[in-house]
Amino acid sequence: MEQPEQDTVEQTVSTNLPRLETTVKAPSLTPGTTIFDVRNVSIYYGAFKAVTDVSLPIYEHEVTAFIGSSGSGKSTVLRAFNRMNDLVTGARLDGEMRYRGADLYSKEVSPAAVRRRIGMVFQKPNPFPKSIYDNVAYGPRINGIRNKARLDEIVEKSLRGAALWDEVKNRLKQSGLALSGGQAQRLCIARTIAVEPDVVLMDEPASALDPIATLAIEDLIRVLKENYTIVIVTHNMQQATRVSDRTAFFSVLTDSKNDTRTGILVEYGPTQQIFEDPHDSRTQAYVTGRMG
Amino acid sequence: MSVVSDQTVDLREPTNWRRTKNRIATVVMWVAFVATLVPLILVLYTVVSKGIGAISWQFLSGSPIPPNIMPLGTGGMGPAVVGTLIITGFAALISIPLGVLGAVYINEYGGKGWLAKFIAFMADVMTGVPSIVMGLFIFTIWVLHFGYSGLAGSFALACLMLPIVIRSTYEMLLLVPNHLREASYALGATKSRVTLTVVLPAAVGGIVSGALLAVARAAGETAPLVLVILTVEATNTNLFSGANTALSTQIFVNAQSPYVGAEARAWGAALTLIVISFLLMIIARVVTARFTRYTR
Numbered sequence: 149m150e151q152p153e154q155d156t157v158e159q160t161v162s163t164n165l166p167r168l169e170t171t172v173k174a175p176s177l178t179p180g181t182t183i184f185d186v187r188n189v190s191i192y193y194g195a196f197k198a199v200t201d202v203s204l205p206i207y208e209h210e211v212t213a214f215i216g217s218s219g220s221g222k223s224t225v226l227r228a229f230n231r232m233n234d235l236v237t238g239a240r241l242d243g244e245m246r247y248r249g250a251d252l253y254s255k256e257v258s259p260a261a262v263r264r265r266i267g268m269v270f271q272k273p274n275p276f277p278k279s280i281y282d283n284v285a286y287g288p289r290i291n292g293i294r295n296k297a298r299l300d301e302i303v304e305k306s307l308r309g310a311a312l313w314d315e316v317k318n319r320l321k322q323s324g325l326a327l328s329g330g331q332a333q334r335l336c337i338a339r340t341i342a343v344e345p346d347v348v349l350m351d352e353p354a355s356a357l358d359p360i361a362t363l364a365i366e367d368l369i370r371v372l373k374e375n376y377t378i379v380i381v382t383h384n385m386q387q388a389t390r391v392s393d394r395t396a397f398f399s400v401l402t403d404s405k406n407d408t409r410t411g412i413l414v415e416y417g418p419t420q421q422i423f424e425d426p427h428d429s430r431t432q433a434y435v436t437g438r439m440g
Numbered sequence: 441m442s443v444v445s446d447q448t449v450d451l452r453e454p455t456n457w458r459r460t461k462n463r464i465a466t467v468v469m470w471v472a473f474v475a476t477l478v479p480l481i482l483v484l485y486t487v488v489s490k491g492i493g494a495i496s497w498q499f500l501s502g503s504p505i506p507p508n509i510m511p512l513g514t515g516g517m518g519p520a521v522v523g524t525l526i527i528t529g530f531a532a533l534i535s536i537p538l539g540v541l542g543a544v545y546i547n548e549y550g551g552k553g554w555l556a557k558f559i560a561f562m563a564d565v566m567t568g569v570p571s572i573v574m575g576l577f578i579f580t581i582w583v584l585h586f587g588y589s590g591l592a593g594s595f596a597l598a599c600l601m602l603p604i605v606i607r608s609t610y611e612m613l614l615l616v617p618n619h620l621r622e623a624s625y626a627l628g629a630t631k632s633r634v635t636l637t638v639v640l641p642a643a644v645g646g647i648v649s650g651a652l653l654a655v656a657r658a659a660g661e662t663a664p665l666v667l668v669i670l671t672v673e674a675t676n677t678n679l680f681s682g683a684n685t686a687l688s689t690q691i692f693v694n695a696q697s698p699y700v701g702a703e704a705r706a707w708g709a710a711l712t713l714i715v716i717s718f719l720l721m722i723i724a725r726v727v728t729a730r731f732t733r734y735t736r
Contacts, residue, residue: 235625237552264628274619277642277732287627290637336623343627 180208181248183347183377184229189243191224193236198224199411201243204396211373213388213419214381216398216434221411222381225398226349228252229379230266231259248346264291267345271352273332275324275339280307280316283324283335287343302342310338311368330361337368341376348372350380354387366391385435388419395422397431487710494708505673505690511701517709519675520690524716526679527590527669527686528659531597536651538598539605540640546606547613548635560610566603574599575664588670590684596664601654608650612643645728652724656717662688687713 184206191199199221206212214222224233231252233239245252252262275283284303293299303320307313312334316327324335333353340348350369354362362384369378369391382388388395396416400409415422415431426432494512502516542559550556578596586592616639624634640647665671670683671693687709694706 230626232622232626235622259625260628260630262628263626268622268626270619270622270626272619274617274623276620276623276638286624286637290627290629290633339623339627 179205180210182206183208183248184379185244185246186225187244187246189225189228189241189245191221191228191233192238192240192242194238197408197410199398199413200401202413204413204416206377206379207394208377209373210393211369211378211380211391213392213395214379214398215383215385215388215395216411216414217400218383219409219411220398220400222396222398223351224411225413226351226379226381227268229347229349230263230268231257232263232268234259264343265345266347266349267340267343268349268351269333269336269340269353272356273329273336275327275332275335277323277325279321280324280327280335281320284338284342287339291343306338306342307335309341309372310334311364311371312338328361330357330364333357333361333365334368337365337372341372345376347377347379350378352381352383355383362387385423389423392419395419397422397426397428397434399430399434484714487707487714490704491707491709491711494704495711499705499708500712503675505685505705506701507673508694508697508699508702510699512704512708514701517687517690517705517712519673520685520687520709521712522675522677523590523593523669523684523686524659524688524713526677527593527665527684528597528655530591530594530679531601531658532651532655534594535598535601535605535654539602539651539654540609540647542602542606543609543613544635544640547610548631548639560606563603563606566599567607570663571600571661572663572667575667578664579667583668587681588668588683589681590669590676590679591681592668593665593684593686594679596668597658597661600661600664601658604654604657605651608653609643609647612646612650613639615646616642641731645732648727648731649724652720652727656720659716659720660688660713662692665689666692687716 182205186205187203189199189202190197202221202225214226216222227233228241228245229247229252233241241253247262247266251257276286278286281303284306285299288299288302293302304313304317307316312331315331316322316335324332327335333356337348337353353369354365357365366387369380372378380388380392394417397414398411399414401412402409415426415428417427422431423435426435498513499516500521501518503518504515505517505519506515542563546556546560550559574596577599578592582592582595583589620638620642621634624638629637665686666689669686669689671685671689672683673685676682676684691706691709691713694702694709697703
């Protein structure tokens with residue numbers, strides 16, 4: 149599990165300056181297969197329009213970061229990828245969202261089948277009140293794997309994949325809730341990759357963690373993208389520059405007449421370009437710290 | 441409250457009135473605490489001191505229950521113990537699964553729909569229905585057609601327990617944090633899977649406590665049973681036919697009687713009933729601890 153050299157982005161960001169001081173080793177960015185194709189998507193919660201007219205492609209084996217201020221709809225769009233918004237009463241999606249060519253929101257699609265391919269890691273570590281072993285084995289079990297040896301193998305592989313195995317291998321029967329915040333989040337990542345998804349969505353996975361645990365999660369993300377496509381929402385711009393290949397900047401459109409706030413996608417491009425040469429003035433204001 | 445002369449900072453409570461209020465509140469709290477304990481201890485003390493003399497193996501298992509005029513030492517309360525256990529047990533068997541499923545529907549499936557709201561509302565209304573009404577209800581729709589039986593008693597008690605089980609289970613399901621459901625959904629679980637493998641296990645401790653509270657409450661109910669099981673003297677292990685008896689109704693019958701033996705039997709039966717409830721509570725604690733070992 150050595151780190152992929154060509155993707156490492158080293159940066160020092162000085163937010164008080166209009167330009168970023170960067171030392172970027174540019175990642176080679178030839179887009180791979182399109183995993184998600186989002187076209188003119190608007191998402192509503194009841195009568196409230198949360199995001200409007202988002203169009204963007206997400207590419208295979210890349211880390212795509214969604215940045216932007218609160219209320220800009222980045223989490224809403226993320227949760228649309230695996231239909232988690234279905235769980236919110238009154239949530240509705242207009243437009244087209246394709247996953248590997250298939251319409252995610254067509255009538256025949258089963259949200260459970262979607263989520264088996266497209267996993268999610270949440271902002272707050274949320275292990276089940278079960279043992280560490282049962283937490284990781286949960287996904288494989290609901291997919292019908294009963295064989296003890298096979299489960300043992302999956303649990304070890306997933307915990308190793310989440311860089312947690314060495315810390316917990318002697319206490320797999322302990323409660324998942326007894327772990328520290330960073331460990332619990334890595335347990336949640338292990339739980340997610342145990343079902344061998346295609347895509348891993350991460351909703352501010354490190355915002356509840358201390359800096360050391362955050363770095364551990366970021367290292368993990370760089371390793372995980374070898375095997376998975378990752379979309380990550382983050383409030384932390386340095387984090388976006390450290391882990392992502394592409395960045396989408398979301399902003400809030402305020403309509404003071406009707407007192408509504410709607411999220412919009414302002415700019416989408418390679419992370420280096422977004423942070424060094426933003427084409428939109430709003431993006432520039434945000435990434436240089438003059439706004440948001 | 442001595443005056444400290446060369447003090448630079450005064451760290452005492454600033455005003456006397458505040459201190460007084462604090463004292464008053466503390467005293468009121470202690471008075472309330474003692475006032476709650478007094479009836480609790482008195483009830484327990486009275487039942488134990490008057491009932492302990494009656495308790496013997498023969499009292500608990502002997503049969504049949506002797507006529508009121510007979511002194512303590514003849515026969516025993518065996519039929520009533522058997523009756524209480526099978527009638528309450530079957531009532532639990534009916535009402536706990538139904539109640540838990542009902543609460544699961546209200547909280548997990550019904551959502552904000554009118555049916556879920558209606559069921560929740562009716563369950564709350566049923567909680568307030570006097571227990572004798574349940575007895576009358578079963579008497580009218582069951583006993584008049586099929587005769588007295590332990591089963592009729594079970595039905596009456598189940599009617600009584602159902603709203604309690606629904607309410608307590610519902611409260612416990614509400615406490616299950618939504619992020620656990622989301623975590624399960626995100627792994628591709630269907631709604632029934634989420635409910636069975638995450639929501640119910642996370643709430644099981646509270647559900648079991650609530651259900652056993654309902655059982656303990658039902659075991660002590662007298663009014664609905666008096667009307668539907670007839671309170672006989674012989675052991676009837678057949679739940680489904682023939683008149684039956686129970687500890688609570690035996691207390692009711694014996695305590696009304698002027699004879700010394702009957703009075704002692706009533707106290708003995710009361711103590712037996714309290715001990716059964718007490719044992720149920722202990723089981724509830726043990727089970728709850730067993731099921732919730734991963735939640736901390």
